Amino acid sequence: xxxxxxxxxxxxxxxxxxxxxxxxxxxxxxxxxxxxxxxxxxxxxxxxxxxxxxxxxxxxxxxxxxxxxxxxxxxxxxxxxxxxxxxxxxxxxxxxxxxxxxxxxxxxxxxxxxx
Amino acid sequence: xxxxxxxxxxxxxxxxxxxxxxxxxxxxxxxxxxxxxxxxxxxxxxxxxxxxxxxxxxxxxxxxxxxxxxxxxxxxxxxxxxxxxxxxxxxxxxxxxxxxxxxxxxxxx
Numbered sequence: 365x366x367x368x369x370x371x372x373x374x375x376x377x378x379x380x381x382x383x384x385x386x387x388x389x390x391x392x393x394x395x396x397x398x399x400x401x402x403x404x405x406x407x408x409x410x411x412x413x414x415x416x417x418x419x420x421x422x423x424x425x426x427x428x429x430x431x432x433x434x435x436x437x438x439x440x441x442x443x444x445x446x447x448x449x450x451x452x453x454x455x456x457x458x459x460x461x462x463x464x465x466x467x468x469x470x471x472x473x474x475x476x477x478x479x
Numbered sequence: 480x481x482x483x484x485x486x487x488x489x490x491x492x493x494x495x496x497x498x499x500x501x502x503x504x505x506x507x508x509x510x511x512x513x514x515x516x517x518x519x520x521x522x523x524x525x526x527x528x529x530x531x532x533x534x535x536x537x538x539x540x541x542x543x544x545x546x547x548x549x550x551x552x553x554x555x556x557x558x559x560x561x562x563x564x565x566x567x568x569x570x571x572x573x574x575x576x577x578x579x580x581x582x583x584x585x586x587x588x
Contacts, residue, residue: 368522404488406568406580407523422575454522467513468576470522 366390370455370471377445377478385440385474387455395458396438397422397468398430400451407454413438445478452476481506483571485579492559493587500582502569503551511572512545514554516565517581523568527554559586 368389377383387396394415399407399422409422413432427449429441438457442449452475456468482505492498502512510531515523529536529543529552536543540559545552556563564586569579 404580406485406578408578409575412575423577456522467525467528468523470524472520472522 368455368457368469368471370453370474372474373472374475375477377442377476379445379447379478381445382441382443383445384442385453385455385476387438387440387457387471388436389438389455389457389469390436391457391459391469392435393457393459393469394435395460396432397456397458398428398438398440399454399456400424400449401454401473402451410440410453447478450476450478481509481571481577483569483577483579485569485582487582488580489583489585491585491587494559494561496559498554498556498559498563498584500554500567500569500584501551502553502571502579503549504571504577505550506571507547507550509571512543512552513570513572513576514541514543515568515570515578517568518565526567556584561586561588 371386397412398410401407408424411430413419416435419430431439452473454473455471458468485502513528516526517523527541540557542555566581566583568581
């Protein structure tokens with residue numbers, strides 16, 4: 365049972381570089397989410413998707429773009445990385461809008477450092 | 480928008496004792512309240528959740544209580560064990576899910 369898989373697990377970038385984080389889920393979930401986790405800040409929602417071909421902004425969307433071309437994949441892009449984007453990024457998926465017995469399943473995170 | 484406050488930020492309890500973590504929220508329309516456990520190097524994992532029409536839910540050593548009038552809910556862990564050491568997050572959903580800032584729980588031998 366793979367669940368939610370994030371790649372890469374670690375990455376170091378220089379300021380101004382671009383990269384894409386990949387999230388893949390094998391549970392046929394409709395909803396997918398990208399969060400960032402910073403010390404003392406909990407998890408903050410960056411962008412999310414309620415189905416293939418759709419995306420929406422979360423709490424902290426600036427500096428990030430996303431795409432959901434296939435139902436099982438949700439990509440997070442940084443066009444021009446900044447030190448403030450140093451964080452641990454988590455992807456999650458859920459069958460539908462969150463409710464009892466329909467929880468989010470999280471990946472194990474991508475640790476990103478911007479120098 | 481919704482605001483979620485979680486306390487304490489750090490909690491140390493003796494093995495075998497109980498631990499209680501509390502959260503308050505601001506939006507009375509919120510109707511779903513999950514709790515997550517995060518172990519080192521892993522993503523958060525749902526441990527228990529409750530809907531707004533229920534006041535209490537229990538699953539073995541873990542229980543959650545909800546007071547909708549006061550807009551607060553709590554996680555209770557009884558007979559704590561070393562494997563309970565982790566970071567715990569409360570969350571609230573109305574339109575989107577909003578997380579608390581987390582509580583680092585240490586179980587002392």
